[in-house]
Amino acid sequence: xxxxxxxxxxxxxxxxxxxxxxxxxxxxxxxxxxxxxxxxxxxxxxxxxxxxxxxxxxxxxxxxxxxxxxxxxxxxxxxxxxxxxxxxxxxxxxxxxxxxxxxxxxxxxxxxxxxxxxxxxxxxxxxxxxxxxxxxxxxxxxxxxxxxxxxxxxxxxxxxxxxxxxxxxxxxxxxxxxxxxxxxxxxxxxxxxxxxxxxxxxxxxxxxxxxxxxxxxxxxxxxxxxxxxxxxxxxxxxxxxxxxxxxxxxxxxxxxxxxxxxxxxxxxxxxxxxxxxxxxxxxxxxxxxxxxxxxxxxxxxxxxxxxxxxxxxxxxxxxxxxxxxxxxxxxxxxxxxxxxxxxxxxxxxxxxxxxxxxxxxxxxxxxxxxxxxxxxxxxxxxxxxxxxxxxxxxxxxxxxxxxxxxxxxxxxxxxxxxxxxxxxxxxxxxxxxxxxxxxxxxxxxxxxxxxxxxxxxxxxxxxxxxxxxxxxxxxxxxxxxxxxxxxxxxxxxxxxxxxxxxxxxxxxxxxxxxxxxxxxxxxxxxxxxxxxxxxxxxxxxxxxxxxxxxxxxxxxxxxxxxxxxxxxxxxxxxxxxxxxxxxxxxxxxxxxxxxxxxxxxxxxxxxxxxxxxxxxxxxxxxxxxxxxxxxxxxxxxxxxxxxxxxxxxxxxxxxxxxxxxxxxxxxxxxxxxxxxxxxxxxxxxxxxxxxxxxxxxxxxxxxxxxxxxxxxxxxxxxxxxxxxxxxxxxxxxxxxxxxxxxxxxxxxxxxxxxxxxxxxxxxxxxxxxxxxxxxxxxxxxxxxxxxxxxxxxxxxxxxxxxxxxxxxxxxxxxxxxxxxxxxxxxxxxxxxxxxxxxxxxxxxxxxxxxxxxxxxxxxxxxxxxx
Numbered sequence: 021x022x023x024x025x026x027x028x029x030x031x032x033x034x035x036x037x038x039x040x041x042x043x044x045x046x047x048x049x050x051x052x053x054x055x056x057x058x059x060x061x062x063x064x065x066x067x068x069x070x071x072x073x074x075x076x077x078x079x080x081x082x083x084x085x086x087x088x089x090x091x092x093x094x095x096x097x098x099x100x101x102x103x104x105x106x107x108x109x110x111x112x113x114x115x116x117x118x119x120x121x122x123x124x125x126x127x128x129x130x131x132x133x134x135x136x137x138x139x140x141x142x143x144x145x146x147x148x149x150x151x152x153x154x155x156x157x158x159x160x161x162x163x164x165x166x167x168x169x170x171x172x173x174x175x176x177x178x179x180x181x182x183x184x185x186x187x188x189x190x191x192x193x194x195x196x197x198x199x200x201x202x203x204x205x206x207x208x209x210x211x212x213x214x215x216x217x218x219x220x221x222x223x224x225x226x227x228x229x230x231x232x233x234x235x236x237x238x239x240x241x242x243x244x245x246x247x248x249x250x251x252x253x254x255x256x257x258x259x260x261x262x263x264x265x266x267x268x269x270x271x272x273x274x275x276x277x278x279x280x281x282x283x284x285x286x287x288x289x290x291x292x293x294x295x296x297x298x299x300x301x302x303x304x305x306x307x308x309x310x311x312x313x314x315x316x317x318x319x320x321x322x323x324x325x326x327x328x329x330x331x332x333x334x335x336x337x338x339x340x341x342x343x344x345x346x347x348x349x350x351x352x353x354x355x356x357x358x359x360x361x362x363x364x365x366x367x368x369x370x371x372x373x374x375x376x377x378x379x380x381x382x383x384x385x386x387x388x389x390x391x392x393x394x395x396x397x398x399x400x401x402x403x404x405x406x407x408x409x410x411x412x413x414x415x416x417x418x419x420x421x422x423x424x425x426x427x428x429x430x431x432x433x434x435x436x437x438x439x440x441x442x443x444x445x446x447x448x449x450x451x452x453x454x455x456x457x458x459x460x461x462x463x464x465x466x467x468x469x470x471x472x473x474x475x476x477x478x479x480x481x482x483x484x485x486x487x488x489x490x491x492x493x494x495x496x497x498x499x500x501x502x503x504x505x506x507x508x509x510x511x512x513x514x515x516x517x518x519x520x521x522x523x524x525x526x527x528x529x530x531x532x533x534x535x536x537x538x539x540x541x542x543x544x545x546x547x548x549x550x551x552x553x554x555x556x557x558x559x560x561x562x563x564x565x566x567x568x569x570x571x572x573x574x575x576x577x578x579x580x581x582x583x584x585x586x587x588x589x590x591x592x593x594x595x596x597x598x599x600x601x602x603x604x605x606x607x608x609x610x611x612x613x614x615x616x617x618x619x620x621x622x623x624x625x626x627x628x629x630x631x632x633x634x635x636x637x638x639x640x641x642x643x644x645x646x647x648x649x650x651x652x653x654x655x656x657x658x659x660x661x662x663x664x665x666x667x668x669x670x671x672x673x674x675x676x677x678x679x680x681x682x683x684x685x686x687x688x689x690x691x692x693x694x695x696x697x698x699x700x701x702x703x704x705x706x707x708x709x710x711x712x713x714x715x716x717x718x719x720x721x722x723x724x725x726x727x728x729x730x731x732x733x734x735x736x737x738x739x740x741x742x743x744x745x746x747x748x749x750x751x752x753x754x755x756x757x758x759x760x761x762x763x764x765x766x767x768x769x770x771x772x773x774x775x776x777x778x779x780x781x782x783x784x785x786x787x788x789x790x791x792x793x794x795x796x797x798x799x800x801x802x803x804x805x806x807x808x809x810x811x812x813x814x815x816x817x818x819x820x821x822x823x824x825x826x827x828x829x830x831x832x833x834x835x836x837x838x839x840x841x842x843x844x845x846x847x848x849x850x851x852x853x854x855x856x857x858x859x860x861x862x863x864x865x866x867x868x869x870x871x872x873x874x875x876x877x878x879x880x881x882x883x884x885x886x
Contacts, residue, residue: 025062051089051097051160052200053104054111060163060195060202062088070209072842075181075714080208083174086167089158091793103157106150114139114147114154139640157322163202163297165193172206179210183246185288213246225306231266232259232297241280247291252280257337259297264365268307269390269403312391312402313338316351318409322384325408334361345411346380351489354378355407356501363403368401370501371407377503378486379440380448381409408431411641416440434458444483488531502533521554524741539651544643547667550696551741554830560595563633566626570595573623576616577602597613598625599685608775625766627686629776637739638698641669651711661709668741670700670733691734701734703742709886719789725886727781730810737811743777744807749881751783752803753852754833756877763819765829778807780821782830784884789839801850804830808859832856835876839884846883851876 043154055061065084069077089097113133120129127146134142134427172189179187188209193204219242223229234362240255256278263271272278281294299306317325317340329340334348336359341348354374356367372386383406420439436456444451457477485506488494498504507530515522528547534540560567577598578585584601587593593601603624612620645665650656673693680689690697704726712720729738739742748757755761783805790798805827808821835852853876854867 021760026651031149037671051100051104054108055160055200057160060200062086062161062163062204063201064088064207067204068205068207068688068727070207072210074182074184074210077208078717079173080178080206082205084171084179084206085174086161086164086171086204087721089161099158101157102137102153103159106153106157110142110147110150113139114150115159117151129766132808147712161192163195163204168193168204170653171204173481175206175208179208181249183213183215183248185214187858199725213287214289214291216241216243216245216247216293217287218292219243219295220292221297223293223295224303225297225299227308228263228268228297228306231262233263241295247282247293255295261308261365262361267310267362267364267386268306269309269363271306271840276861284747307401309390309401309403311357311363311405312358313404314357314359315340315404315406316355316409316777317407318335318342318346318351318411319384320410334674345443345446347446353500357405365639367501368405370503373680374486374503375407375409377505378448379412379450379484380442381411381707384408384410397704411726412442414442416442431466433460448486450484452484453478454478456480472552474516476513476515478511479867481511482510489529490869498533502535504531504533508532518555523552523554525550537653540645540647542643542645542647544641544645547639547641547643549577549637549741550740551635552696553634553636559630559634563626563629566629569619569622569626570599570657571617573602574598576612576619577605577608579609582612596685603685624686624717625776631685631687632737632743632777635740636696637741638673638693638696639669639739639742640673640698641667643667651709657713659709659711660708661711663705663707665703665705667701667703667704667740670698670735671697674700674733687736697734699731699735699739699742701729701731701735701742703727703738717791721785721886723779723783723785723787725783725805729779731779737809738777738779740777743779744781745777746781746805746807749848749879750851750885752805752833753801753835753850753879753885754803754854754877761831761857761859762808764808766819766825767859767861776819778819779810780808782826787885792855795841797839797841799839800835801837801852802832803852804832804835806830829858830856831858833877837879847883848879848881848883850879850881852879853877 052061065081065087067077067080089100091097113130117125117130117133129143130145130147131143140664158379168191171190176187176189179189185832188211190207192205192207193202194205221232223232238258240251240258245251257276260272277299278295278297281296283292314337316337317329319325319329320342324342324749329342332339332341332348334352337352339348339351339354354371356371356374368388372383375381375383381817385406387406387471388403391402391404403817416439420438421433423434434456436454438452438454441453443449455478457475459475459590487506488504489506490499494504498760506529509530510527511525513524515524526547526549529545531543531545532541560570574585574588578588584593584598588598589594608621643665645663648660648662650659653659676693678691678693678698680691692698705725707723707725709721709723716722727744729742731738739749745757746752747755751757752761763776768775783803785801786802787799787801792798808822808829809819812820832855834855835850837848837850840847853871857865857867860867
């Protein structure tokens with residue numbers, strides 16, 4: 021913040037400073053207001069580790085029994101301040117008042133409490149303000165020295181549980197009588213851990229033993245490792261899941277069939293460990309179970325099955341229906357379990373997932389149980405399965421409004437209306453139709469420092485099928501457990517963003533399959549997009565800076581060729597016609613000085629911008645998308661994410677008869693269909709992320725994005741809607757979207773460069789996230805990257821990708837951020853600074869000396885950037 025800025029707005033900053041001072045005084049004076057004399061407000065628990073740190077040390081804080089009041093404003097416990105602001109005269113009454121159920125909290129109850137506590141003068145008072153403060157507030161946490169001792173014991177037990185049997189934990193209170201505040205210091209010494217000397221297993225049942233041996237490579241317990249009880253617990257869970265997937269129904273259901281025996285009589289540092297698996301004290305053998313009857317009932321009311329249903333069957337699955345609204349074949353596809361197959365718990369889980377994915381039913385009952393009675397087989401080896409389903413409403417209407425922010429759209433509002441119509445063709449197909457709009461502002465092309473009104477209105481229809489739309493049986497190579505689905509998409513939209521605006525039409529056929537919870541495949545066929553630009557002739561009205569450059573270039577040309585200038589001003593020659601003549605006039609071009617050549621380079625760049633911005637495009641492509649995602653899975657604390665996409669466009673369209681257009685000023689003629697040039701390209705996108713968790717909830721995230729679009733055949737450049745650009749809240753945050761970074765180390769005027777897109781993109785992001793509280797989180801980040809072209813534009817700007825130069829052409833930005841987690845929404849503020857700008861002249865690219873701390877690039881967004 022500059023002094024000049026402050027002087028221009030003294031009143032505003034006076035208010036901010038006054039408020040901050042007030043909050044600080046409130047915090048300083050109020051926290052111990054209701055702490056009784058002789059007692060202390062607990063403000064902090066400190067941990068000091070007297071020997072080396074261990075990876076699990078952060079969890080020890082959870083075993084402290086007494087924690088300070090939570091801080092909601094980073095530095096201040098706001099709820100404690102609310103509690104202290106209430107009149108202390110009524111604390112006892114209100115504390116008791118709040119223990120009553122909501123329906124009993126009324127004036128009558130308050131009056132009875134007033135009388136009970138000899139406060140007759142207060143009868144009739146509502147105490148509304150004090151009640152609100154008590155509701156919002158929390159009382160001060162008073163230090164309980166006995167609980168500190170219990171906390172030290174709990175911490176020590178946890179260390180022993182983690183394998184540190186000789187750990188020592190002490191504590192010390194720091195009391196400040198003057199301020200009535202206290203802290204507790206816990207001194208932790210791990211000492212040497214206890215190791216597993218030898219690992220054995222005693223499994224009398226040969227079938228169980230064989231399965232365990234076949235998967236011994238995945239065991240979490242090995243000789244030489246620390247004897248950590250959490251590892252033993254995970255191993256029990258792994259074995260249980262493994263056996264349930266191998267035919268053993270209800271295996272270890274009572275959690276007493278798998279346990280470990282440690283022999284610590286001879287040595288407490290090297291312990292022999294034995295895994296024991298027994299069905300019971302008699303060591304009776306386990307029996308593998310098979311699936312028996314598979315019943316699926318569709319009901320209207322809970323009591324309809326079985327009395328009001330009629331039985332049908334298909335491929336060993338029995339259906340019970342009240343009508344023919346749903347075809348049995350559509351339900352059969354979702355059922356993974358099969359009669360007489362070996363029991364597998366995972367098949368039951370996937371079947372439930374498939375039924376929920378159909379978005380047609382609520383599952384009233386999902387039951388698996390051993391068959392009662394039984395003649396040909398023992399009762400304990402046949403598992404009957406029953407699913408009772410209740411159809412969801414035929415129609416579901418949703419009306420909503422989102423408020424969003426981005427560097428492109430700024431603050432925008434997005435109203436939408438969505439209608440879902442279920443079971444269109446009696447096969448659980450859903451038709452989803454939506455009408456939505458986005459209204460906001462975008463950076464003005466007339467003045468990049470200002471913003472102008474922008475909007476997009478779109479309509480879309482999607483017909484979703486709980487199967488693959490193929491003319492043959494595909495279950496041999498795409499099993500039902502992959503939850504294969506299809507969708508047909510049809511949509512249209514109208515955009516008015518940079519003034520020219522676009523009309524877009526799109527359609528496609530999508531195939532999707534989930535191999536498991538981590539792996540996802542998607543194939544899109546006949547993905548067709550038509551993008552038509554409105555108001556092409558008004559380009560220079562909206563891109564005023566390009567017009568300025570054109571006029572300067574034309575003025576130089578007309579000075580040398582006055583007859584052409586006369587024809588232009590008289591309307592005989594168009595702007596494009598003059599541009600073509602200028603670029604073809606070698607005599608004029610050879611006579612330019614250095615300043616004229618620099619202007620010519622910028623002018624060529626503006627013409628490339630013009631043709632790409634006003635380009636109509638017909639894109640017909642096939643897209644394959646593969647996703648591997650460990651994010652959000654408890655078993656993957658250091659999650660990995662991979663998203664790979666390949667798009668191939670234009671090959672089918674090239675088979676049809678077509679004719680060429682006349683081409684543009686700088687681009688050659690293109691073949692067209694229905695008068696629209698079709699695009700040919702192949703595009704590769706790779707997005708990889710790795711998350712490292714340490715010191716509790718702190719996270720280091722590494723992200724690498726690689727995008728390559730290769731135009732060929734009928735395309736000299738990638739279509740603008742498929743091209744790459746730089747900047748924005750999820751990219752290189754020191755530059756706003758379309759904010760002038762790139763391509764490469766182009767020295768083109770930023771007014772032109774701001775809207776340039778390219779064929780290649782490399783972006784590396786590093787972010788370190790530090791949680792302050794459950795609500796607030798800080799971040800430090802560095803973003804590196806840029807875009808390049810595969811085509812040689814040396815006559816317009818230096819943007820071609822070269823292996824020996826690209827590292828020095830990467831933009832670098834760093835900064836810090838704040839995240840606020842409210843419910844399921846993360847509000848994000850990122851403050852970024854340019855560190856290295858490749859678009860500056862040599863010798864002036866490192867920008868550290870030019871950083872203005874109070875003038876960062878501000879990014880406001882919702883959700884994490886990656």
